[in-house]
Amino acid sequence: MTxxxxxxxxxxxxxxxxxxxxxVLGRKLGLSQPATWRRIxxxxxxxxxxxxxxxxDLEKLGFxxxxxxxxxxxxxxxxxxxxxxxxxxxxPEVQMVVHVLGxxxxxxxxxxxxxxxxxxxxxxxxxxxxxVGDVEANVLLSEERLAGPIE
Amino acid sequence: MLDxxxxxxxxxxxxxxxxxxxxxxxxxxxxxxxxARRLVRLRDTGAIKGVRAVIDWAAxxxxxxxxxxxxxDKTVSSAFDDFLAAARKVPEVLEIQTFLxxxxxxxxxxxxxxxxxxxxxxxxxxxxxHIADIESLMDVARIKSAGQLPI
Numbered sequence: 001m002t003x004x005x006x007x008x009x010x011x012x013x014x015x016x017x018x019x020x021x022x023x024v025l026g027r028k029l030g031l032s033q034p035a036t037w038r039r040i041x042x043x044x045x046x047x048x049x050x051x052x053x054x055x056x057d058l059e060k061l062g063f064x065x066x067x068x069x070x071x072x073x074x075x076x077x078x079x080x081x082x083x084x085x086x087x088x089x090x091x092p093e094v095q096m097v098v099h100v101l102g103x104x105x106x107x108x109x110x111x112x113x114x115x116x117x118x119x120x121x122x123x124x125x126x127x128x129x130x131x132v133g134d135v136e137a138n139v140l141l142s143e144e145r146l147a148g149p150i151e
Numbered sequence: 152m153l154d155x156x157x158x159x160x161x162x163x164x165x166x167x168x169x170x171x172x173x174x175x176x177x178x179x180x181x182x183x184x185x186x187a188r189r190l191v192r193l194r195d196t197g198a199i200k201g202v203r204a205v206i207d208w209a210a211x212x213x214x215x216x217x218x219x220x221x222x223x224d225k226t227v228s229s230a231f232d233d234f235l236a237a238a239r240k241v242p243e244v245l246e247i248q249t250f251l252x253x254x255x256x257x258x259x260x261x262x263x264x265x266x267x268x269x270x271x272x273x274x275x276x277x278x279x280x281h282i283a284d285i286e287s288l289m290d291v292a293r294i295k296s297a298g299q300l301p302i
Contacts, residue, residue: 001210001211002212003211011204011206014203014204014206015203015204015206016201016203017201017202017203018168018202018203018204019201019202046210047207047210048206048207048210048211049204049205049206049207050205050206050207050210051168051169051204051205052168052169052202052203052204052205053168053202053203053204053205054161054164054165054168054199054202055199055200055201055202055203056161056165056198056199056200056300057197057198057199057200058300060196060197060198061153061161061198061300061302062152062153062302063300068248068250068257085294088294088295089294089295092299092301093301094295095295095299095300096293096295096296097293097294097295098218098290098291098292098293098294099290099291099292099293099294100218100288100289100290100291101288101289101291102286102287102288102289103286103288104288106294107218107288111300111301136252136253137252138250138251138252138253138254138257139250139251139252140248140249140250141248141249141250141251142248142249143246143247143248143249144239144246144247144248145203145245145246146239146244146245146246146247148206148208148242148243148244148245148261149213149242149243149261150242
């Protein structure tokens with residue numbers, strides 16, 4: 001779909017805080033509550049708004065360490081990809097798995113309580129995955145999510 | 152610190168941020184009053200930072216997502232600050248992470264297609280300051296999305 005300027009403004013508001021009711025959003029956009037609601041519906045139906053995400057402070061929840069892993073498979077083929085994906089998604093500490101093209105085959109985001117806990121996850125869960133080859137670890141220091149090319 | 156009730160509430164709320172407090176309380180096996188009080192506390196202490204809309208950029212015509220990994224020229228003391236400040240000004244940048252490891256910074260950028268990506272890469276990415284090296288990985292598929300935590 002091609003959003004108009006009001007849709008973009010609405011997306012920007014929802015990107016900051018998706019708990020705002022349609023009446024509040026409407027007031028900020030100069031729209032009535034039903035008109036705002038209809039626009040949200042349209043964005044949902046077009047697949048632009050796919051849901052909501054709870055933003056948490058990982059450190060306050062006891063996860064002091066986040067690590068991005070680049071994983072290269074040692075053996076390739078359809079079966080090994082499927083086996084690897086099934087096993088890696090089942091690991092609770094693995095928050096995200098992305099299949100990538102380039103230097104690595106997968107990017108994983110792993111959370112742990114501390115470095116000792118991360119080492120345990122790496123040794124017992126990651127290094128034992130079917131087909132796993134090279135693994136590169138980068139420890140997250142800071143992170144920002146930006147609004148993106150909202151026009 | 153978090154106790155079991157907080158953990159149960161967070162677990163259900165992360166799986167479905169739209170859940171009403173009464174439904175959440177029933178799932179977590181506590182009274183509505185307890186759930187409401189705990190949620191206020193989790194927000195006040197900053198453990199819950201907010202709820203943001205999930206925007207599917209592909210539905211808005213951004214078909215390409217690329218992960219760019221940078222090493223910076225650390226002989227310049229302001230390399231990180233300069234680079235991050237400039238990267239924040241590129242609208243197509245969705246995420247910025249800094250790391251301890253072989254990679255210094257990762258940017259997640261989106262583009263409408265490969266030609267558009269090429270244009271962004273040449274005019275905006277290569278123009279970022281203090282780059283020593285760049286590696287790019289193209290996202291093919293999201294196998295598991297960030298959100299769940301082992302709590």
